[in-house]
């Protein structure tokens with residue numbers, strides 16, 4: 001499973017739509033659409049910069065949700081990536097109701113697995129993608145497996161978006177192995193995938209990957225983005 | 234106040250990246266062991282008394298009392314080493330960091346008081362220390378920046394957002410995510426993910442215990458206890474001494490800034506709504522779509538759009554009254570205390586005093602305890618600037 005993260009409505013709705021279509025055409029399996037929040041504690045300078053730029057231009061979460069709705073005909077799996085407060089402010093059940101049928105699930109970097117339960121209790125019916133990290137313990141796996149999501153998002157770095165994963169470290173390799181041994185879900189490696197070689201290693205070790213920062217960096221230049229997408233596949 | 238599975242009513246929780254969860258679990262476990270360990274607690278209290286200068290006095294402020302028609306008492310946290318209540322928490326957490334075997338501590342700071350108190354504890358206990366500080370705050374609290382550097386801490390300027398306290402906390406969280414193995418995040422207020430709110434309140438409880446002790450010795454509790462509220466730590470410190478005394482009215486005073494319109498203040502409990510921010514569900518200054526609103530206060534320690542979850546709970550429960558005073562009210566209370574009592578208070582603490590001075594009608598004849606959370610040396614630049622504006 002190969003995926004790309006793009007900041008929604010960035011740099012504008014039209015360019016975003018073209019980038020979105022390019023990802024689908026290039027043969028990727030899923031797209032993560034970032035809904036901007038102005039305190040993105042898991043994001044490095046590139047993605048945080050794009051988020052702040054969008055917000056300064058007046059983009060709101062509703063705009064991005066409309067954008068996602070308008071792209072529902074494009075045949076690619078869609079996830080939303082946003083922060084907890086965006087969903088909380090919209091209304092936890094209301095957000096999931098509006099996005100049901102459009103999204104496979106949501107990725108919420110400031111909702112750790114333990115807190116996902118709380119969102120479900122409050123009426124969030126879309127799958128919340130569980131996280132695994134370099135710190136995940138075997139005892140955490142039961143909670144991950146409880147999730148309705150069929151993928152696990154493995155954060156391949158100690159750090160924020162824009163850091164680089166190091167596939168030569170035994171720690172990373174062993175951790176992915178431990179997680180795969182303890183779940184039936186697909187393990188998608190995110191945070192830190194930059195090059196075609198990273199991508200291939202992620203597919204060999206796990207079940208796929210998602211690229212964020214390197215794609216967002218090219219969102220203003222659709223041609224450069226297309227060339228980059230080709231280099232991954 | 235102990236959290237129930239990390240929550241106070243509906244507020245609190247652990248809204249941080251998954252990678253921090255084992256660190257939060259480790260911290261909670263270590264904190265419980267530390268708090269239950271007699272020799273650790275003795276060491277903590279020994280440092281508070283022999284090093285930081287506890288207990289601090291309660292001063293019956295005669296001149297202002299005579300002028301205002303109520304009995305004003307000041308809990309003199311301004312007399313503590315490093316100049317504010319913050320040192321209670323930094324000594325506690327630095328000891329805990331050592332207890333956990335961490336070699337490096339990081340902190341955020343707004344006014345620089347927590348940064349100085351952290352750098353001080355780092356020097357004392359031989360820990361490496363980096364303090365994140367918004368570049369706007371660096372400019373307006375320069376004396377504290379110089380102190381931190383003298384103490385051997387690295388002051389790391391944060392140029393994101395409004396370049397103030399919120400941005401410093403985000404930067405510190407990002408550092409912690411990256412360096413979680415050897416680093417303890419020494420958070421400076423009762424905000425953030427569980428167990429920080431409970432733990433920071435625990436280390437500050439000594440303020441309320443001492444204050445209550447003073448009044449029980451005198452034979453009567455105060456009618457009012459007033460504290461300023463930024464993230465909420467000094468207020469939790471003193472309120473904890475009186476939560477179970479229904480006859481004591483508790484008042485939390487937020488920064489009303491230059492206006493009560495969005496962007497003009499930092500009055501989170503007064504004007505905010507529940508939201509999830511920097512680790513916890515609590516009140517938050519946010520717009521309709523959940524974006525965090527810009528904040529302003531003349532006081533660098535109060536301009537924060539979030540608030541500790543205990544305060545959200547205490548507000549909804551009706552146990553504490555939350556209100557705000559403006560920049561100008563705080564500034565005139567500052568001058569009042571300087572001229573009438575010869576005490577230079579922090580601009581943060583001046584907010585609590587301002588509420589009392591400006592509500593003399595309601596307070597007539599009452600015993601009013603104001604938590605003087607810190608001293609104002611750090612604010613002389615701002616005061617000078619304000620005088621210039623007025624002239």
Ligand SMILES: Cc1ncc(COP(=O)(O)O)c(C=O)c1O
Nearest residue numbers: 346463464465466467534581607
């Ligand atoms: C003297 C003083 N009082 C109050 C505060 C506000 O913080 P809190 O609300 O956590 O007590 C600060 C923060 O820097 C401070 O320096």
